[in-house]
Amino acid sequence: MAQIRIENLRKDFGAFTAVRSSSFTIEDGEFFMLLGPSGCGKTTTLRMMAGLELPTAGQVYIDGEEVGQKPASKRNIAFVFQMFALYPHMTVRGNISYPLKSQGMGKAQIRQKVGEVAEILGITAILDRPVGGLSGGDRQRVALGRAIVRDPKAFFMDEPLGALDAEFREHMAGELRALHDRMEATTVYVTHDQLEAMQMGDKIVVMNHGVVEQFGVPQDIYDWPATRFVAEFIGSPPMNFLDFEGMIGAGQDTVRLGDTTLQVPRSIDGANGRLSFGVRPEHVRLDDAAPYRGRVVATEYLGTTQIVTLDTAHGALKARVASNVPVRVGAAAGLAFDAQRVTLFENAHGHALRSEANRGVLGDG
Incomplete structure (x- = not known):
């Protein structure tokens, strides 16, 4: 896993500035929340950290290496989207194993790693089922499994629970936090839900209009708001x-x-x-x-x-x-x-x- 540091990060889309001069550090193993209302710049910040958007200015460091102008494929990270982005024609096993097949890993090693990930996520019994008939919660677990199986340096998650109903969303939030603690992974998580951020995060960045309003632990942000x-x-x-x-x-x-x-x-x-x-x-x-x-x-x-x-x-x-x-x-x-x-x-x-x-x-x- 890795420390992630961004310095003076900025993103312009024509005349519109989505993110302006953002700087903060995510320590190795932290569960880090990017929190704010729609349009505040949190997802754009995450996408720049992941390499899905290139910054207009500023630097992104992952594990001490400056990667701001490198594509996502060169950063050894995993991205989990809100809408799961699974391959509907494949089984659960096929979806989880696909990144390893793309890397040319051998069949025996793939089977072992997929089995280990399925055990962690509690989806061993559905490995050979097609993903099309799964519940939202099981599909989210498959999406997580596809990210975990690669052993990336960091996980980036863009509102991964947003498509679930309120009751199951709360349950999955607890599962995600427990999974993070078992893996000791560096996780960066975007949400507009302040309760989700307070429940799950070790640290929170609160953004508004492309600006970092406050950065700190949940209790300090609640007790002593900076703005x-x-x-x-x-x-x-x-x-x-x-x-x-x-x-x-x-x-x-x-x-x-x-x-x-x-x-x-x-x-x-x-x-x-x-x-x-x-x-x-x-x-x-x-x-x-x-x-x-x-x-x-x-x-x-x-x-x-x-x-x-x-x-x-x-x-x-x-x-x-x-x-x-x-x-x-x-x-x-x-x-x-x-x-x-x-x-x-x-x-x-x-x-x-x-x-x-x-x-x-x-x-x-």
Whole structure:
């Protein structure tokens, strides 16, 4: 397996820039997620790493070798597509063995390697069945088997579970992660599903409009979003934003929202103008004694918790509270915030105002 490093990667399609100045490193053996909405540049980035697209500028290193201008066939990688791309006239065995036959490997060695891969994926019993009649999950396993059998340096996966129904998709996500752990493979995985990324990934790159917004481990990205876009994209419900006009000085640990002073983490970045007080729903408490006020407009019961939507002087806000907390639509409520979990954003560029203790990793833009 291999470390993968990209430096200042850029891709232009005529006047349109799909990826701009992206840089990050995927360590040997990591399960790495490229996450973002449709059109953000994540699949184009993956295709440049795999050699299916050549970059306009920048470098791609696989196992220390610069391969940015080499075709996919010269990179010793395997690519798994969303739509499986199996040969419908072949059996499961024929599909998995095809890459080895193309390399001129002997029949005995091919049979051994196909058997080993089928055992790993739990598809030994269907090796001699045609792929046309298989379920979506079994066809995905065959596609994985065809990739694994080559012993590539890295696996590239472009939304490989996107064609499956929601329940089976969650099951296959667990299987994929377990398979990765057994093989200790370097895996790069594209998805638009933030839950899938948080569930499976060791590291995540969040992209938007061709730019890396943040790069890090899932917990840090969730707890300390580097930009307002990341805070909105990650989390269900997403982070709340109370917008206000104000100023915060370097090292200041309070802000004024209307007539109320609220605690925030000490910031080394000063800012003034249009700002946002960001807090996740689970870090909001309903507290009658709290000075900041809102009015309940809706509740959503979720079993052990409920989502309470409130109207405030600075915008709508959602709180995730225990389901046994009494809440009445139309009632006034005090709102208390976990100050150490608050993130302030300047709205001109959407960047977080960070202290050294919780500074995120910003990409370009």
